[in-house]
Amino acid sequence: MLTSRSSVQLVCLDMAGTTVEDGGAVLAAFHRALDAVGIPTGTADHTTAVAYAVETMGRSKIEVFRALTGGDEARAALANRAFEASYEEALDTQGVREIPGAADAIELLRSAGRHVVLTTGFSPATRDRILHGLGWHDLVTLALSPADAGRGRPHPDMLLTALLRTGTESVHHLAAAGDTTSDLLAAHRAGARVAAAVRTGSHSDTDFATVPHTHVLDSVTDLPSLLDTLDAL
Template sequence: MITLAVFDMAGTTIDDGGAVYDALRIAVEETGVRVCPAELQTWMGTEKRAAITALIELGGGDPLQPADKVDAAFDSFRATLDKLYTEQPPTPIAGVPEAIAALCASGVQVALTTGFSRDVAEGILEQLGWSIGEAAAPDAPTPATVVDALVCGDEVVAGRPAPYMIHRAMELTGTLAVSELIVAGDTAVDVQAGANAGAAITIGVLSGKLDRQAFEGQPYTALLDSVAEIPAYLATRG
């Protein structure tokens, strides 16, 4: 029996128009290195300082020279992302709010995990009118989507593909058994983290930048078009 669903944010539950990809590429290229699209894709879904460090190294740069290079690039990433989100605000992926509501109604808790820092993640959720662990105010103009927990990449020892964000979500929601866990995400590291966490079900979703071929060889249970399909998928499993 599944009692906790752990979902990624950008590309999985939230459509940001690819802004994270663009902001990360711009921030790294400002350090003077070129970002290979395939390497950028590989590091999507990971904690952003770790991604910046790796991409600088892959581009032939030294992330430690000067000493504040990664911090400066991270600040640039956040500023560029904020600009892109102002120009084109993120929106929920179609059917996802309804899927989250259906899961909650069936007794499944829902947690979000992300490579963003908490201030960025909470800012996105606030833009969407989504709440963490509390219902929307009675006078809210539209019903908010409510999730039970949020875990960010800078709050654990290591981000994806390490399982720690998922295990932290289990801790926050009081989930004891990985056999009660479903994990979903739109990148390779999302499904790797789910497998590393020991999740009963790990779902790759095609709502982000990756197609079916890009998931080949990854440790997923199933590939779905969207998180919107998960309630029906679970219903077919009994």
Template sequence: MTNNTDNLGHNFRGPVSTVIFDWAGTVLDFGCIAPVAAFCAAFAEEGVPISEAEAREPMGAAKREHLEMILAQPAVAERWQAHKGSVCTQADVDRLYAAFLRIDEVQCERYSALIPGALETIAALRSRDIAIGSTTGYPRSVMDGLMPLAKAQGYEPDHCVTVSDVKRGRPYPDMVLDNAIALGASDVRACVVVDDSPTGLVSARAAGMWAIGIIASGNEIGLSLAEWQALDEKAQDGHRQRARRALLEAGAHYTIDTIADLLPVIEAINGRLQAGEKP
């Protein structure tokens, strides 16, 4: 991280000083399975099953807001009213959210494995004096259980901001800006956000940061590592094209399969910064 005040404002030329990672689907939980399983189970307890696609659609939002967005989907709202005899109320959302938190505690432990290459990539970033930040749509109560599981595997970011810690979650820039301030970034242009959700990438662009979308291990594809590896190249490419399109539309400057592919992109961004480009 540079302390040279000449390298600020219009004269900023890099290098990258801070990388801010999402959690599920980006650093751990290949396929972003845990929250989806918890959402589906919470709705099943209410007698209103939802599909995986319905559970995944709002991914990246704060989890209570995520529930409300699921309930706002016309097909889900119709099934809810048919089963319950009335529209969903805030009391229903409270009950669903409490169930989600209870179930997700178990699912996070079940799906807490780091994505292959994560530790090596983090170590390489640290060797370049790059600070490691993180954001999540999980509340602090969930992260209090998940962070020790990640630490036991060797991953501990320098700073973690949850949706409980800020006034506004994604797609607003609050969480990534909190990281930039806490980690002492000299300029938002020195910050790179790595996220598998479109809303996370929108938040990066809103903050004036570089945005890198995760394809293979992320929510847009939503397959476990074993399921992804079982696909042939043609099938993988079909999934990639669809996911890449969604992430680019959300504002990604780059897309990569997984965190293991990050380092060449950091070097490319450093080159662009040196040339005077900005996000």
């Protein structure tokens, strides 16, 4: 068990792009969702909307659609349903895969006495289908969606909910990792000791440089050794 007062006790990991490979399914689902609400492929509005979706990767999907539909709740809900149907179809046809080494990294984190919580902008239903496909329900301590916490990223709600539900003593014992600027902003706003970017998903080092963060890693597989090093300081 971890005994240091400065040790990381809770690790929150994003799903798509950080621990889970999506094979382009998220972006394809955005295209279909936009078509469903009358922003058709091939138009300037569609191109602009996709650019916004990429920029805001990691955020709650319904919030993204609210922004893209000008706050029209009915259209946002329609877009969200189309998005999730497309993504779940991809899960059925392509299956779901981990980022190479992600499960082993989670096992290392857990074996060091750390809680591991997965966070995502997906709905609970889609999140749970991914966990079922990977066989990860028993691998992690908890998995959270915006619906479980109040607001999605870049707000800190999911991270703070994870802290409360796991009984973690303080945000000084929290580490978070993700592949988007929204992940990093959420970690920063939560006061996490570690806000680590990973290079396996949507955003690049150039994107990461625009928001507060503590580390940039090639992969989530680098996180266990980083935390072990920090705990030894």
